[in-house]
Amino acid sequence: MAGDSSRGMRSAFRHWRAARPFWGGLLLALGGAEILLTEKASLKVVMHIGTQGLAGYLLPAVMVLCGVLTLVSPGQRLFYSILGVLATLGTWLTSNLGGFFVGLLLGLVGSCLAFGWLPDQEPRVGRRKRRKLKQAAGPTQAVQP
Template identity: 45%
Template structure:
C-alpha cells in the first residue's frame, strides 16, 4: 500500500515535468563526462579534449536536472543541451563515441518540446448555436471588437 502510494506520487511528479528529456540529458552528460576519465587503454587520444569533455558533461547534467526541478526553464535547457551535445561531437571524442551526442540531442528536443498538461474543465452538454450569415444586400452586424477582428 505504501509502495503503491509512493509509485503514484512519483508518477504524478514525473508527469508534471519533462522527465524523459531530463533523463536523456543526464545520461548524455554522464557519458560525455566519464569517457575522458576512463583508463588510457579505453581512450585512444586524451590530450586537451579531457577538460572540455568534463565541463560539457557537467553542464549537460545540470541542464537535465534543471529540467526536472525547474520545468519552467525547459525551453532554455533544451536548446542549450542540444547545442552542447552538438559541440561535444567535435570537442569531446566524437561526443562520447556518438552515444552522448545522440542522447543529448534527443534529450534537448524532448525538453524543448514538452508542454505541461492543462486541467480539463467539464463542459455542459449544450447544443452548439448555429451562426447565420447576413442576407444578401444587407450589411454585416456590428462587431464588438474595436480593431475589427473577425470571430
C-alpha cells in the first residue's frame, strides 16, 4: 500500500515537472544559492563597503528568486530567464567571480534552459519505455528508401 502512494506521488511530480522548465529553474536557483554561500563578508562590512558590497548579495538573491519564480510561474519564463542571465553576468564583478565560476556556470546554463523550454512540446519517452514499445511492436521489417 505504501508503494502505491509513492508511485502516485512520483507520477504527480513527473507531471508537474513536465509542465514547467524544471531543470532551468532549479539550476538558476542553485547557482544563486552557491554564490550566496561563497560570500563570507558580514553585513557590517557589506554596509561599510557600500553598493558594491550590497550588490554582491543582491544579485545572487535575484538569481534564486528568478529560479523559484520560473518554477512557480512558467508562463513568465522568458522574463525571468533574461533577468536571471543579467544577474548571473553581474555576479562576475560583484561576487567572487560568480562564486568561483561554479555559480556563474550554473546560472548561465539554467537561464538558457529556461529560455529555450517549450511548453507545448511532447515529453520525451524514456529509454526503458522505448525499449518496451519496441518489444511490444514485435519484429519490424527493414524500411526501404
